[in-house]
Amino acid sequence: MPVAQRALRGLCSALLPPEAGGPDPGELSQEVLRFLESQPRYVRPAVVAGAACLDTASALLARRRLESLPPATREALLRRLTASQVGSAALDGLKALVLLVAGAERFAGESIGSARRSPPARPDAELDVTPSAAWPSTSRFDAVVVGSGAGGAMAARTLARAGMSVAIVEEGRRHGVDELRNSHPLQRFATLYRDGGTTGALGRPPVVLPIGRGVGGTTLVNSGTCFRTPQAVLERWRDEAGLGLADPDTFAPYLDEVWRMLQVAPVPLDVMGRNGMLALAGAEALGWRSAPLERNAPGCGGCCQCAIGCPRNAKFGVHLNALPEACAAGAKIVSEARVERVLTEGGRATGIEARRNDGSSVTIRAEHVIVAAGASETPPLLRRSGLGSHHHLGRNLALHPAVGTAGRFEEPVVAWHGVLQSAGVDEFHQSHGILVEATSTPPGMGSMVLPGFGRELVAEIDAADHLATLGAMVADLPAGRVHGTRRALIRYDLTRRDGRRLVEAIRVMGRVLFAAGASEVLTGIPGSARVRSSDELDEAVDRADPRWLHVAAFHPVGTARAGSDPERFPVDPTGALRGVSGVWVTDASVLPTCPEVNPQVSIMALALAISAGIAS
Ligand SMILES: Cc1cc2nc3c(=O)[nH]c(=O)nc-3n(C[C@H](O)[C@H](O)[C@H](O)COP(=O)(O)OP(=O)(O)OC[C@H]3O[C@@H](n4cnc5c(N)ncnc54)[C@H](O)[C@@H]3O)c2cc1C
Ligand code: SF4
The missing domain is CATH 3.50.50.60 (FAD/NAD(P)-binding domain)
Structure with a gap:
């Protein structure tokens, strides 16, 4: 078996063990390899090298390839390798890729089905476009x-x-x-x-920074959202x-x-979906300002696929x-x-x-x-x-960085049934620069935020339809720079003030979720991934180090x-x-x-x- 495939099979079986109900590692690794073909040339070697390192560590420490270890030993090995924050961050990168592919595959039928369920709200516009070849x-x-x-x-x-x-x-x-x-x-x-979709900013923490092209x-x-x-x-x-x-x-x-x-018009309540409704309910219970977001989406049917083209x-x-x-x-x-x-x-x-x-x-x-x-x-x-x-060209980059949290509810939420970004909580916007928006990902494409690996992760994925998901952005100081001439190389060093704001944003989102009735909140804070009460939330937030948060940004400006x-x-x-x-x-x-x-x-x-x- 080629090295790349063997290494990826090992990674897939460790993250999502088939013995616990995860997908077949052979098929999933093939899908990951296929997806890597659509990525820039440097991504595949980096991913394969990361997976091969894990497999080699398994051979050295447990004397067997990762995939052939019993599931509990695989998990123990991953736990050992991710005990350090560096190891944990490295595994997070690989996990994000594998879970993106696994989740999108799992929900592909549903995504395409809901995309086709009703006719387009309007035909394609008349554009005078000529490909450069002609x-x-x-x-x-x-x-x-x-x-x-x-x-x-x-x-x-x-x-x-x-x-x-x-x-x-x-x-x-x-x-x-x-x-x-x-x-x-x-x-x-x-x-x-x-x-x-691999663009990002280097720094501590690194920031995922997707940018459209077309x-x-x-x-x-x-x-x-407008x-x-x-x-x-x-x-x-x-x-x-x-x-x-x-x-x-x-x-x-x-x-x-x-x-x-x-x-632009407010999101209609009948297409908003339960994810947004829970955010509004949580904010209302706290007496915090909130409202359906205003959007430029006349005729939106709430299929939750905005991020991959409506x-x-x-x-x-x-x-x-x-x-x-x-x-x-x-x-x-x-x-x-x-x-x-x-x-x-x-x-x-x-x-x-x-x-x-x-x-x-x-x-x-x-x-x-x-x-x-x-x-x-x-x-x-x-x-x-x-x-x-x-x-100053290229300097003064601000990103409006964002963090996400999820709350578990007894009743199904199915956050991807409804508008992708639907309701806003702006109670702390003027005072702390924190803007909370109820945001889901397209079906299956958000499972990379779920904590853990092995049996825990498979169970999380199976119960993902009970999670409501919020994102919060913080108004940041210009702390980044775009270097490069042939290609952009982006550096962003989150300031201490904005790091604290991001951590506080997790507290705000957690409180909204608990107030809406969540039984636990997935904080995204390494070491305190799961909290079950407001007190636990406060402890987790007070201990959190912004340099290890999972940060994404969608709004680069100012260069x-x-x-x-x-x-x-x-x-x-x-x-x-x-x-x-x-x-x-x-x-x-x-x-x-x-x-x-x-x-x-x-x-x-x-x-x-x-x-x-x-x-x-
Ligand atoms: C996932 C996501 C969700 C977002 N959601 C929201 C939202 O809800 N509300 C909101 O207000 N904002 C949102 N944004 C941000 C918003 O869409 C952007 O801020 C805005 O589109 C930026 O406009 P722009 O003209 O600067 O660049 P873009 O809209 O990015 O346009 C730049 C264009 O230039 C092209 N280009 C680049 N280099 C070259 C070159 N050398 N030659 C030819 N063409 C080139 C690119 O391919 C691109 O098409 C979101 C962004 C992302 C990534
Ligand atoms: S949720 Fe997004 S993708 Fe789906 S119909 Fe509305 S605007 Fe389009």
């Missing part, structure tokens, strides 16, 4: 927009409506509703995210960053326009509104073209050069270049274009922030990149700080404000 090698437009996500789509729409000829260049491809209804959840996960950018995979930028944040951007556009009165009409275009075209990502409106005004989208450089001559933008998948190049000449590649990709693009000399001080802000208050003329930035990079709420509306409104300035 696009001429040279062309000319008034403006070229790099990236078709939240910020790029909004800028393209504004410029095209102002009468400019506009090309939007997107690295990913178009994903239509038929594909999303009919393909396997793992395939959707692997194709809709940059690097197959026509529509991250709005293809986001949860559809917030207007809080007044206090806008005032800070105006007063401390000197970003005049953010003056609340100036900014309000831009927010209004985005809100209208996205058709199979009903209900979630109203920019591929269904801003991009078709841009195309209706004449804009053209070039897909599967990675922009390598912004071209300049004599200090002025002259266009972009992009690479097709076959390595050949495409040049688009334009006097206006709008960079909207996202907070992680914009700094490397500007650097490889020779436009990265500003000392080319806009403001008035030329020393501190790479982008000026009109959105123009300093040091060159004709280059603007309209994505999450330009936000001066964490907006403290889910950011898509803020990004789109700022992109609208900047591009309205360019057009005029």
Whole structure:
């Protein structure tokens, strides 16, 4: 048997022993290997090496390969190897992968069935998309927009409506509703995210940081939650960053326009699902402020698959509104073209050069270049274009980091029956920067957060339908940096203040879950994974070390922030990149700080404000 397969069989049998009702390790390891084929080249060797280390440890310590040990010995061995926090963190990475594959496989039939149960809320939008293979090698437009996500789509729409000829260049491809209804959840996960969903930030703790890639950018995979930028944040951007556009009165009409275009409305109670209802009930019992979240998902059927692309075209990502409106005004989208450089001559933008998948190049000449590649990709693009000399480019990265908890209820919750992100508890938002949102994952894709391994883990998975799941984000200080020129390399060092905020967020979520009637709470805190009372929760939280939490983030911003001080802000208050003329930035990079709420509306409104300035 090849080394890779033997090592992965051992890992699968140790994590999910078939003797305890886990899946067949041979079949599961094959599925893991198949999934690894869709991942970037460096992932497979890393996973196989990790699994092989475990197998070798088994051979050395127990004189037998992992898979051939009795289940209890396998478990004892894993317990010994994960006694240290480093060992435990290493196993967590492998476990996340195996459980993602096992869970998605187990629920694939249900996911596809519920995706197809009712017809799409609307057909795919009319988009003028040409894959780069069929696009001429040279062309000319008034403006070229790099990236078709939240910020790029909004800028393209504004410029095209102002009468400019506009090309939007997107690295990913178009994903239509038929594909999303009919393909396997793992395939959707692997194709809709940059690097197959493996992006993250290095640091203590490391942060899982998924980023969308495709026509529509991250709005293809986001949860559809909408917030207007809080007044206090806008005032800070105006007063401390000197970003005049953010003056609340100036900014309000831009927010209004985005809100209208996205058709934002509160989650209807009849599709919310029990996960959200329990969050509301828990908050109400505590007397805490809470409400159904507002979302851009007209026609949502509550199938809980937003994070792998909405199979009903209900979630109203920019591929269904801003991009078709841009195309209706004449804009053209070039897909599967990675922009390598912004071209300049004599200090002025002259266009972009992009690479097709076959390595050949495409040049688009334009006097206006709008960079909207996202907070992680914009700094490397500007650097490889020779436009990265500003000392603060790539710095000031804020992530709005998040932690999750789950509460066990006597009655089934089936958190994945309903809206993926459905209800919010904002009692501690203004005072502590903690925003709680009832959030599930697509069916089966969240089991990696369950504690333990072996029999305990199999039992947890079998009872996962009794768990309600919450996530909480904390408004963070800028503590990260995007390095790199060819590729983004992200570093994020959680500050002490924000580490404490994350830990406090676990307390807040735990209290909501207990107040809603949970018999126990899975905290996600290593060493105190399970608590059965508020006192135990307090003890666990008081002991928790933020450096060992499982942290994820979905809202990177601030890496080319806009403001008035030329020393501190790479982008000026009109959105123009300093040091060159004709280059603007309209994505999450330009936000001066964490907006403290889910950011898509803020990004789109700022992109609208900047591009309205360019057009005029
Ligand atoms: C799982 C998840 C859930 C989320 N949920 C919410 C939510 O509920 N509410 C909310 O407000 N926000 C949410 N967000 C965040 C929100 O979607 C993003 O903040 C927003 O889409 C960022 O907009 P952007 O324009 O900066 O970048 P993106 O939307 O990421 O768009 C950038 C685009 O540029 C393309 N690109 C990058 N480099 C190049 C290049 N060199 N050449 C060509 N193209 C390139 C990318 O492929 C991508 O399509 C979520 C994010 C994730 C990952
Ligand atoms: S829950 Fe998400 S994926 Fe499902 S219909 Fe609603 S918006 Fe679409």
